[in-house]
Amino acid sequence: MAVLEATKSKKKKANYSKEQYLNWYKLMLRIRRFEEAALLAYSKQKIRGFCHVYIGQEAVAAGMESALQPGDAVATAYRQHGIALGRGLSSDACMAELYGKATGSVKGKGGSMHFFSKEHRYFGGNGIVGAQIPIGAGIGFAEKYRGTDNLCVTMFGDGAARQGALYESFNMAMTWKLPVIFVCENNGYAMGTSVERTSNVSDLYKIGQAFDMPSEPVDGMNPETVHEAFAKAAKHVRSGKGPYYLEIKTYRYKGHSVSDPAKYRTKDELNDYKEKDPIILIENTLQAQKMISEKEITAIQDEIKEEMKAAMKFAEDSPLPDPSELYTDNYVQEDYPFIKH
Secondary structure, X not given: OHHHHHHHOOOOOOOOOHHHHHHHHHHHHHHHHHHHHHHHHHHOOOOOXXXXXXXXXXXXXXXXXXXXXXXXXXXXXXXXXXXXXXXXXXXHHHHHHHOOOOOOOOOOOOHHHOOOEOOOOEOOOOOOOOOHHHHHHHHXXXXXXXXXXXXXXXXXXXXXXXXXXXXXXXXXXXXXXXXXXXXXXXXXXXXXXXHHHHOOOOOHHHHXXXXXXXXXXXXOOOHHHHHHHHHHHHHHHHHHHOOEEEEXXXXXXOOOOOOOOOOOOOHHHHHHHHOOOHHHHHHHHHHHOOOOOHHHHHHHHHHXXXXXHHHHHHHHHOOOOOHHHHHOOOOOOOOOOOOOO
16 A cells, blocks of 8 residues: 555656557556466466566556557567567467466467467567577568568567677677667566676666667656657667667566565565556556546456456366377478579
């Protein structure tokens, strides 16, 4: 309650429409409740293996999606349930994938770290630290080769910013002017070691300056600032000027994964960030501007709560993959007109 009251005391001017604020609010709340449901299911051993939740970082997914076009692609790392939901994957398909069920987004074969959806232009969910960075650059290359107006958002964490693949990808992307928005979701701790302890450069957006890549820091606790940064970057990229790099400063309320007690940070630090909670921020904006009533807010909350209950039931009732599925989806054969066989 103290957190709620502290946040409510800061009235927020409305810069966007009621519809936009509601879209942000519903998506962020859906992500938060999905991740809470996932943690509950994990505690009951319904979900196995690794599980990295997005609680606290919801504004990044919300602000990004409102600034993108339908044909744009997204590639990210393993803390990715929220990004997938933002792309439009259903709660049912995502929860079933966590349960390892055949009705999951990748038929139960990917689990928590490897969601994928060609339909939603979502290319993971990649488990290897930094592996998605050259993949995203490659998707950008493909879009440029095809002559489309699409771009690829390539996301990674502050830990992956140390990988050599990032520097190679940045160099190629700038040399070939690829339509890529590189995004570092800097939540401060990688797996559990603070940025300040791992690099002399703690402002990670400065990495892009070595390649003359337009780069800037972004407040990642507010979907408005995230939206504006992505809109600016997308305009630059679509104009043919090449990639753009955003360091989005965000925060995860939970540990790196379910096995991490996060003892490397103080309770005061955690509470300071909870006072900036993006969901409460937008809820207060909606109410302060008299765009929505308390009753309507409660109805949205109840609807999403029921959606998560239904998703867990759907996952529970869904079948496990047939053993024969072990041999499917491993390879794909394509015929390209420019290759002579």
